[in-house]
Amino acid sequence: xxxxxxxxxxxxxxxxxxxxxxxxxxxxxxxxxxxxxxxxxxxxxxxxxxxxxxxxxxxxxxxxxxxxxxxxxxxxxxxxxxxxxxxxxxxxxxxxxxxxxxxxxxxxxxxxx
Amino acid sequence: xxxxxxxxxxxxxxxxxxxxxxxxxxxxxxxxxxxxxxxxxxxxxxxxxxxxxxxxxxxxxxxxxxxxxxxxxxxxxxxxxxxxxxxxxxxxxxxxxxxxxxxxxxxxxxxx
Numbered sequence: 001x002x003x004x005x006x007x008x009x010x011x012x013x014x015x016x017x018x019x020x021x022x023x024x025x026x027x028x029x030x031x032x033x034x035x036x037x038x039x040x041x042x043x044x045x046x047x048x049x050x051x052x053x054x055x056x057x058x059x060x061x062x063x064x065x066x067x068x069x070x071x072x073x074x075x076x077x078x079x080x081x082x083x084x085x086x087x088x089x090x091x092x093x094x095x096x097x098x099x100x101x102x103x104x105x106x107x108x109x110x111x112x113x
Numbered sequence: 114x115x116x117x118x119x120x121x122x123x124x125x126x127x128x129x130x131x132x133x134x135x136x137x138x139x140x141x142x143x144x145x146x147x148x149x150x151x152x153x154x155x156x157x158x159x160x161x162x163x164x165x166x167x168x169x170x171x172x173x174x175x176x177x178x179x180x181x182x183x184x185x186x187x188x189x190x191x192x193x194x195x196x197x198x199x200x201x202x203x204x205x206x207x208x209x210x211x212x213x214x215x216x217x218x219x220x221x222x223x224x225x
Contacts, residue, residue, distance in 0.1 A: 004155075033212065042117075042201050042215030043156065056212065091155050101146050102213060104155030 004105035006092050012111045013082055020078045021108045025094030032075050033102060034067055035091040036060065043091055049075060082112045115140050117216035119202055125222045132189040134219045136202030143206025145178050145185040146213065150199045156215075159200075160187070192223050 005024040013019050025032045031050050035043035046065070047057045051072035061067075064082075069075040079086055089109050093102035116139050126132055136145075144163055148156035160171050162178035162185065169176055175188045185202055199218040205211070 035215075040217075042203075042217050045212045045214065048212060093155070101158040101161045104148075104157070106153070106155050109153075 004092055004094055004103050006090075006105035006108050008108060009106065010109045010111075012113060015084060015112055016081055018078065018080045019082060019110065020076050021090055021092075021110075023075045023077070023092030023105060025074070025092070026103055027073075029094035029096050029103070030072070031095045031097070032069055033093045033095075034075070034077050035093065037089040037091055037107070038087075046077075079110075082110075084112050086110060087112045115142075115204070115214050117202055117204060117214060119200075119216040119219050121219060122217070123220040123222070125224060126192055128192060128194060128223050128225050130192055132192055132196070132221065133186060134200060134221075135184065135186045136216050137184045138204055139183075141182040141206075142204030142214075143182070144204065145176070146203040146205070147174075147176050147185070147187045148201045148203060148215075150201065150218070152198075156201055189221075192221075194223050194225055197221060197223050 007022045033048040034046040037043045045058050046061050047067050049069040052069050064080045067077045089107045091107045093104045095102045118137050120135050146161050147159045150156040160169050160176040165182050166180050167178040173190045199220050201218045202216045203213045205213045
């Protein structure tokens with residue numbers, strides 16, 4: 001197992017465009033989390049899945065953001081009508097049980113110009 | 114919501130020195146975690162603490178889960194250049210239950 005994989009590593013997009021990121025968790029992990037990290041800050045929770053069910057969404061996740069995990073394996077995070085304030089590192093993590101330390105991917109760095 | 118504070122915000126130390134950093138919370142956590150993040154990478158778990166008062170070591174790293182369950186510290190002994198990075202404390206359980214809440218980080222620079 002190669003750990004948590006995120007693609008792409010970097011994405012530059014024009015304001016107003018839609019973007020989609022993919023996360024492949026560690027195969028036996030049933031929980032998958034999305035976080036957002038801006039420069040100089042710690043990761044901020046966005047949403048998480050247990051298998052294919054989305055169990056919690058942060059108030060940070062506006063209606064322009066949607067996440068899916070259709071078969072309980074990989075997940076996608078889509079941002080519609082991107083804004084400059086969406087520029088950040090988007091981190092995915094997975095774990096086997098709740099409360100356990102996560103394993104993070106290397107993140108997708110989004111720049112909205 | 115729950116918030117974590119870390120101190121100091123940044124540190125510059127000489128190689129070989131010991132390092133100590135703290136984390137405090139406005140509310141109780143059931144699990145405390147310490148992560149390290151290198152530039153352009155995701156955080157990597159260093160130590161996990163599951164019980165109030167627990168003291169755990171991982172090589173040159175030692176961390177403790179505070180008795181009040183509202184604080185934790187991380188010590189690094191005999192620092193080396195590869196210790197450079199940002200150290201995050203994080204907590205889960207309590208009102209955050211299923212998700213991990215991160216502090217703002219302590220940036221560590223090691224001067225050879």
